[in-house]
Amino acid sequence: MNGQDLKSLALELGFSTARICRADEAWSAGERLAEYVADGHHGSMAWMEETLERRQHPTAMWADAKSAVVVGLNYGPEQDPLPLLERRSEGVVSVYAQNADYHDLLKKRLKHLARAFAEKTGKQVKVFVDTAPLMEKPLAEKAGVGWQGKHTNLVSREFGSWLFLGVMLTEAELEPDEAERDTCGSCRACLDICPTRAFPSPYRIDARRCISYLTIEHKGVIAEEFRKPMGNRIYGCDDCLAVCPWNKFAQTSVETAFHPRPELKGPLLAELAALDDAAFRQVFTASPVKRIGRDRFVRNVMIAVGNSGDPALLATVEAGLEDASALVRGMAVWALAQLDPGRARTRAERDAEAEGDEAVRAEWRAVSRSGDQTVSY
Incomplete structure (x- = not known):
């Protein structure tokens, strides 16, 4: 099974996109992550510091990794979530969390993909979906799935800012795809809409000021300066994603597992x-x-x-x-x-x-x- 066959199988399994890059080449993402942690921008997410060395490069996770297959799954919402912020007696749950946990669906499909590849080629594989200390977004950019926008999330020409990511590492040397280039240009929409000013500069986020971090990761009392800017956001925040101009090319997800549960449509x-x-x-x-x-x-x-x-x-x-x-x-x-x-x-x-x-x-x-x-x- 070559790289093209592998990508075709990924699409057959229901992934929205699949691309390949080298996993063993030098990159600057590890240095940027080290600076991020040194500045304390990870907040109370101690696991980022504890696993920093393993996070800095894919081969730190697995020394024999040669190629990375990056898959994406579209979770584009049926409607723009921003108008929900005006319905103040209702709570707003981030688009990605309004139904099933995406980790389970992605990992199931990734394991199917990895098993088929390993059986055909005899090559070893490992799969990762978000919870492991692997930097998926730089790999996705390197593979051409999209680019890391000024909001630090991945932006795709086809799916806007609405992609779940998963990675399969393998010892096989597969033909890499062309990397994607940053096409944010002079746009500052994602930076300017942030209600807590969580972006100290483009491509840099201070998690300690991010509503997603505050409502999900932060375990204690939320500082008073952030309470009014939170509005009616009760789990996560989609503002910087939803305002991205590239979303005009995004399609609603065909995955019913990501369509909002009735009880979470304006709870x-x-x-x-x-x-x-x-x-x-x-x-x-x-x-x-x-x-x-x-x-x-x-x-x-x-x-x-x-x-x-x-x-x-x-x-x-x-x-x-x-x-x-x-x-x-x-x-x-x-x-x-x-x-x-x-x-x-x-x-x-x-x-x-x-x-x-x-x-x-x-x-x-x-x-x-x-x-x-x-x-x-």
């Missing part, structure tokens, strides 16, 4: 905030959302409630103030201060004294210090 914040642990697990079975756990998820929902401007959600806030999770209670305090500052100040001293968690007490003290500031919507 009401009040309903999401009311989820206990069992209900959360049931709603998000087989979903990427499940991995952050109920408490962090409802923490995000409470921030969205505070940003909703909807007095009807005050009952939701009151319930959050009694939640067993300090993360939820703390954000409920903030939400109350946004929706009803007067009531929040009235309760602050009493509730701070009764609160057993220091982080939540700090939220009540912040309400007390707010004085006569008013909130506008």
